């Protein structure tokens with residue numbers, strides 16, 4: 001499966017955080033790769049969206065929606081800062 005980039009979840013992230021997060025600085029908690037959210041590998045089509053590190057494949061974030069509420073797991077990042 002070919003991943004999308006982080007722009008694929010830009011709308012959802014904006015709903016959750018209240019502003020554009022695609023330019024947010026992030027660091028993978030597993031390998032330490034630095035970059036911006038727009039560069040992560042995003043997989044859609046499951047029960048939610050999964051973003052993985054392009055270096056080590058670590059799951060960076062998972063977003064699911066249930067009953068008009070988002071559940072966001074960001075534990076794959078060691079750092080996530082808004083631009």
Ligand SMILES: [Zn+2]
Nearest residue numbers: 028031053056
């Ligand atoms: Zn990594």
